[in-house]
Amino acid sequence: MRTLLRWAARLYPEAWRERYGAEFDALLTDISPSFGDVCDVLGGALRARLTSPANLSLETAAGSSMTVRLPVVVSLTAHAVLLVFVLAVAVHYVTPAPPRVFGTPAPPPTPDPPPTVTDARVFPSALTLYSSLPLAPTKSEVLPLYVANGVGINFLTLPDIGALYRRGDAEWRVWPGQALESFIVRRVLPEYPRNATSAGAVSVFVEYLIREDGSVKVLRTAGPALFTNSARWAIERWRYRPLEFENRPCQVVSRIEVRFDGAFVRHETP
């Protein structure tokens, strides 16, 4: 508080400080300062500046001396500069109103063109109706088969990512299974049917929908019923993290091949 008092005392005019500064400082040392004292000193400094005898003599054109107090000159100059600044800001701040135009109204603005898709594989302009394609393996690529106890999973490649899939009134987008691998939370492998007689490899194809909440619904299957039932039972228990497209929840369709191979089945003995 005493430091603050001394700082406030510096605001007195220089002439005043030369005359009273030392004894005023001694007084500030003697007293127990309070916040009221700081305000009192600030007020005293302001009064001293306004009534300071430190004068500025200006010579008029006639040669006579005109006495003007320096703080008053400084204050008036500062206020004038501030006023000019405020006026300048105000003039630039007020936006002039547009001129009124009489006659035919202006045509409505043309809408922005749709965004251009640069990658032809993503949302192609000629959308393929995947719902009308046969459920069969693609020949473009051989994907690794995930095999466990005679059952393997093969995600089918889908050349058109995001192509349209329509069923009744519903429309979904097609997404390859590999791209959804990072979204899967739970995967249940189909079991090789116990009453199956075929010892060779049997492939079934499953087309499934991933709902907004990540649950799975099988749309179509292709293959022997004994094996498709096993695949359907397992795949409908899969769970994905909810998918989003353009920051909105979405449902997507994917396809999978499930291969059953009796040669690799290890039947558990009771």
Add this chain to the structure above:
Amino acid sequence: MSDPTILILASLAEGDKHGYAIMEDVRAFAGVRLGPGTLYGAITRLEERGWIRAVKSEARRQPYRITAEGSLELKRQLALFGQVVRIGNRRLKEA
């Protein structure tokens, strides 16, 4: 009676005092605490009017002495206050 110039003149009428002594004396006899800014504002005005003058001193605490003009002004002010006090008391008794 809260005019600091009169209070300071009344304090110096007793004898020479520096700023802190004036502050304590005024607090003792008038119950008014003069802030440092108020005190030295009044001292400045009193000195400009020639009612007090600084006494030569080697110490940092500068003592002040009331001048003859200051004593005259104090008497004039006290007479005025005395008149106000008398009239006020009389009117209170009449009421």
